[in-house]
Amino acid sequence: MKNILVTGGAGYIGSHTVVQLIEKGYAPIILDDFRNSHETVIRELETITGKKVPVIAVDVCDKKEVAAALEGMQIEGVIHFAAYKAVGESVTNPLQYYRNNIESLVTILDWSVRNKVTNFIFSSSCTIYGEPEGVKEVTEGTQPGIVRSPYGQTKVIGEQILTDVKKSGAPLNMLALRYFNPIGAHPSGLIGELPIGKPNNLLPFITQTAVGIQPELTVFGSDYPTPDGTCIRDYIHVMDIADAHVQGLHFLETTPLQDVEFINIGTGKGTSVLELIRTFENVSGQAVPWKFGEKRHGDVAEIYANPAKSKKLLNWSTKYTTEDAVRDAWRWELNIRR
Template identity: 50%
Template sequence: MTVLVTGGAGYIGSHTLVCLLDLGYEVVVYDNLVNSSVKALRRVEEITGKNLEFVEGDVTDSGALDDLFAKYSIDAVIHFAALKAVGESSQLPLQYYETNVYGSLCLLNAMKKAGVNHFVYSSSATVYGEVNPSPYVETMELGSPSSPYGASKVMVERILADAVRVNPKFRAISLRYFNPIGAHPSGLIGEDPLGVPNNLLPFITQVAVGVRGNLSVFGGDYPTADGTCVRDYLHVMDLAEGHVAAIDWLAEQSNFNGVEAFNLGTGTGVSVLEIIASFEAATCQKINFEIVERRAGDLPAFWANAEKADKVLNWQAKRSLSEMMEDAWRWQSKNPNGFS
C-alpha cells in the first residue's frame, strides 16, 4: 500500500513515517519544509533502512497536487501539513486559514479527481473548545475554539462530514491528538521548533541543554491539584502507531462510508510541575523555573477518554511518562540545535 503523507518532514509526520516504513508501507512525503528539514527524512531512512519518495510542495498548490497524484499510485492519505502555533494563529489568521483550511480543500479536491478515497486527518483536542468537561469524549458537540488554529481544525472536521456524505466511496478518520511529546528512541529524530518553543517539553529540554535560561510556568493558581495546567501527554511513537491503526482500519472496512473521530491520548492528566519533576527524575537534569502570570487562552485542565480508539482501532498509548522524558532528552542532548 502506498501512503501519501503531507507534512511528513515535521515532528509527528516523521515519527509516523518510521512506523509506516517499518511495517512495509511505501510512502510519498509532500511538504513545503516551512517548519521542518529534509534532514528529518534522511534520518527516517537511516532508522528504517528504507527509502522514501519526497516531493517538495505546498498543499495550497492544486496543480502540484494533481501532478503528485498523477505521478504516484496513492492508496491513502495522512494529512499532517498545517501551521500549528495557537498564539501565532491569532496574529496571522488568514495565513492559518489558508494553509489549514484551503490547503485541506485543495488536497481533498485532488484526491477526488484522482479517485483516492481513504483519508486520515490530524485533528486536535482543541476542537472540544472551552466548555466541554474532561475527559473529552468523541460524542461531545464540537466546541468553538477561540483561536483561528482551533477553528481551522473544527472547520476541516465539518468539511469532512459533508464530503463523505456526497461521495459513497470516501471514508475518513479524524484523529484528535492530545499532547504528543518524546522522540524516537534512536535520538535521530524529534521535535525541532523554530525559535522559542510554544510547547512545554521542547522548552524544558532546551533549558536542560543550555539553549535557554529558565522555564516560565504560566500560572500557578489554576483550580488543579498543584495550581498548574493539566494536560494529557502521550509518546509521539504511540501517536504515530495510531495513524497506522487508522490507515489499516479504513482499508479493512468493506462498506464503510463516513468519517469517524478518535481521541488519541492516555486518558490521564499530568500537571506542568509533575512534568518537570518527571523530566528531572528520568534524566538527572535540573530545570530552573519560575511561576509567572497565566498565558491568555490556556485552559486549566483537559484529558482524553481514549476508549473508542482502544475498542475500534485496538490502539492504546503504551509508553510511560519516563520513557517520554528519556527519549525527548536523548534527542535534544544528541542534537542541541535540532536539525540545523
C-alpha cells in the first residue's frame, strides 16, 4: 500500500479524500493541527472505512516540526489541502491568509523535494480565474480577470510556486486541481462540512438556517447580470472532488510530466444562489428564511467549469447531482444536531 500524506486531511475536502484513498487501496497519513477542523472527524473516518487512520498533529507551516514528525517515513505522494479558504474572511484578514497559505505550501514542497516524493497534488481553486471578461465557462487556458480576494491570490501565487519548482528541475510530478464550489457530505452522514463559527459557504448556511441555528440567510446581491440577479456557481459534490484526487494520483503514477498540469474540477453547470435555496427546500421540505443584502467585495457574478480536460487526462467525471449533494448535506446537518 502506498503511503499518501494528506495535509489538512481532517478538513472538509481532505477527510472525504481520505475515505476515497482508503477505498482505492492507498494508505493515507493525515497531517493536521486541527486549527480549522475537529478531531472527532478521525473517529468517523475510522467508522466509515473500518481502518485505523494515522494522524500527525503538527503545524504544516513549521518546517522543523514537519521534518521531525515525518522523519524516516516513506511517502509516495502528497495531497496538499492545508489552507484557509474563505473569500470574505481573506479580505478582512489578508496577512493571515498570505502567511498561512503560502508558508504551508512552501514548507511541504520543500520537504517533498528533499525527501524525493514522486507525486504532488495541490488544492487550487476556480478563484484563480477572477472574473474573466466576457467568459462564464472557463477552460484551463482562459485568460484570468482580476482576482479580487487575497484567498484567490494565494492560489495564483501557489500555482506559480509549483511552476517555478518544476522549472528548477525538481523531480516532482505535479497537478494543481482547480475545483469549483464543493458542497454535500459523505452519504453516510458521518462526515461533512462543519464550519467553526458562522459558515462562510452557502449550503452549510442554508442547512443551519433550516434547523434554526442561524436566524436568516442573507443573499449577497440581487442585481448581478444573471437570470435571477444572484451569483451563479458550479456546485460540485465533495465526493466527486475526492474522487478526482484519487484519479489524479493514478494519472501521476503512470504519466511522467514535463510541466505542472492545471485541471478544472467541476460539473460544467452553473446554479444560482436562489436555485440552490429552492433545490434545498424541495429536497428537504424545509422552508429557508432569507433576505437580500449588499454585494460582497470579491464575489464574481457567474463562473462555471469546462471539465473536458479532467475527463481526457484523469478519466474523471462527476457522478453526483446537485440534489444528491443537498440531500447528503441535509442528512449530515440533521445527524450532527442529534
